[in-house]
Amino acid sequence: MSRNAALAATVSLTLLALAAPALGQSVQPAPRAPADAATRASYDRADALSRSVFWTNEQQINPMDPVAGVKLAQALRELGQFDQAAETAQGVLVVQPANVEAMLEVGRAHIARGQAFYGIAALEQAKAAAPRDWRPLSLLGVAYQQVRRPDDAKAAWNEALRLSPDNADVLTNAAIARIGEGDAPSAEILLRRAAAQPGASLQVRQNLALALGLQGKTAEAEAILRRDLPPEAADQNLRWLAARMQPGQSAAAVAEASPTARTWSSLQGG
Numbered sequence: 001m002s003r004n005a006a007l008a009a010t011v012s013l014t015l016l017a018l019a020a021p022a023l024g025q026s027v028q029p030a031p032r033a034p035a036d037a038a039t040r041a042s043y044d045r046a047d048a049l050s051r052s053v054f055w056t057n058e059q060q061i062n063p064m065d066p067v068a069g070v071k072l073a074q075a076l077r078e079l080g081q082f083d084q085a086a087e088t089a090q091g092v093l094v095v096q097p098a099n100v101e102a103m104l105e106v107g108r109a110h111i112a113r114g115q116a117f118y119g120i121a122a123l124e125q126a127k128a129a130a131p132r133d134w135r136p137l138s139l140l141g142v143a144y145q146q147v148r149r150p151d152d153a154k155a156a157w158n159e160a161l162r163l164s165p166d167n168a169d170v171l172t173n174a175a176i177a178r179i180g181e182g183d184a185p186s187a188e189i190l191l192r193r194a195a196a197q198p199g200a201s202l203q204v205r206q207n208l209a210l211a212l213g214l215q216g217k218t219a220e221a222e223a224i225l226r227r228d229l230p231p232e233a234a235d236q237n238l239r240w241l242a243a244r245m246q247p248g249q250s251a252a253a254v255a256e257a258s259p260t261a262r263t264w265s266s267l268q269g270g
Contacts, residue, residue, distance in 0.1 A: 032061050040067075048078035066096045073105040082113035093122075100126050100133070107139045116146035134164040138173055145177045153177060168194040172204050175211065184214040202228055206237075213241040 035058060043054045055072035059065060069092035077085035086109035092102035103126035110119030120143050126136040137160035144153035157174045161167060171194035178187035191208040194200055205224050213221040221241065225234040 034058055034061050034065065034068075043071075048075045051075040052079060064095050066092045066099050066102065069095070070099070070101045070105055073102070073109065077105070077109050077112055082109050085109040086113070086119075098129060100130050100136075103129070104135055104139060107136075107143060111139065111142055111146060114146070116143035119143055120147070132163060134160040134167060134170060137163070138167070138170045141170075141177075142173055145180075150177070150181075166193055166197055168197040168200045168204055171197075172207055175207060179207075179211060179214070184211045187211040188215065209237070210241075213238075213245070216245065218242075 035054075040058075043051050046054070052072060052075035055068050055075060058068040059072055062068065069088055073085045073089035073092070076082075076088060086106055089102045089105035089109060092099055093106070096102065103122040106122035107116075107119035107126070110116055120140070123136050123140045123143060126133070127140060130136060137156045141153040141156035141160065144150070144156060154174070154177075157170055160170045164170065171190045175187040175190035175194065178184070178190065188208065188211040191204065191211055194204045195208050205228055209221040209224040212218075212224070218238075218241070222234070222238055225237050228234075229237070
C-alpha cells in the first residue's frame with residue numbers, strides 16, 4: 001500500500017470513530033423545546049381533547065411549567081376527568097403556591113366532581129390573593145351552595161356583583177341556586193339581567209328558558225329554545241319540561257332533575 005493510501009485510510013477510520021458513539025453508549029435524542037407563544041395561543045381555540053394532548057406534551061417537556069399545568073387541568077375538567085384535573089391543578093400549587101389560576105382550577109374541578117368542600121380552601125385563598133377579582137367569589141358562591149351554606153353563597157355572589165356589576169356568569173350562578181330552591185320567579189329576574197348582557201352565552205338563555213318553563217310560561221320558553229337550538233333538540237327540551245310539569249310536582253323537584261340547572265356558568269371558562 002502506498003504512503004498516500006495508508007494516510008487516507010487512517011483519516012477515514014479516525015472520522016468514523018469520531019462519528020460513532022462510544023462502545024456501549026446509545027445516542028441520546030436532543031432535548032425537546034416548549035412550543036412558542038404563538039403555537040400555545042393557537043391551542044386556546046382548540047377542542048378539549050386536542051388541548052389535553054398538547055398540554056400533556058408541554059408538561060412532559062417541563063414538569064415545572066405552571067401554565068402547562070393549569071391549561072392541562074382545564075382541558076381535563078372539560079373532558080369530565082375531574083379527579084385528574086384537581087390533582088393536576090394541585091400539582092401546580094406545589095410549584096407555585098401563589099398561582100391564582102391554579103387555585104381557581106382546583107375549585108372548579110372539585111365543584112364539577114360534586115365535592116366542592118375540598119375546593120373551598122383554594123378558592124378562599126384565591127379570594128385573599130386577588131381581592132379585586134370576581135371569579136373566586138363567583139366560584140365560592142357555587143361551592144358554598146353545594147355544601148348547603150346558602151347565606152354564604154348569596155353573600156359571595158353579592159360581593160362578586162359589586163366588583164363586576166351585571167356579570168352574566170355571577171347572575172346565572174345565583175339564578176341556578178334560586179331554581180334549585182324552587183324560586184323560579186326570582187331566577188327569571190336574574191337570568192333576564194344576565195341574558196341582556198353583551199356576549200351572553202347560549203347556556204344563559206337556556207337557563208332562562210328553563211326558569212320560564214318551570215312557571216308555565218311555555219310560549220316564551222319555546223321561542224327561546226327554537227331560536228337557539230336545532231328543531232330536534234328544542235322538541236326534546238320541551239318534552240322534558242312538559243313531562244315534569246305535571247300537577248303536584250314542585251319546581252324544586254324539577255330543577256333537581258335538570259342537567260341544565262346543574263351547569264354552573266362560571267365553570268365554562270374565565
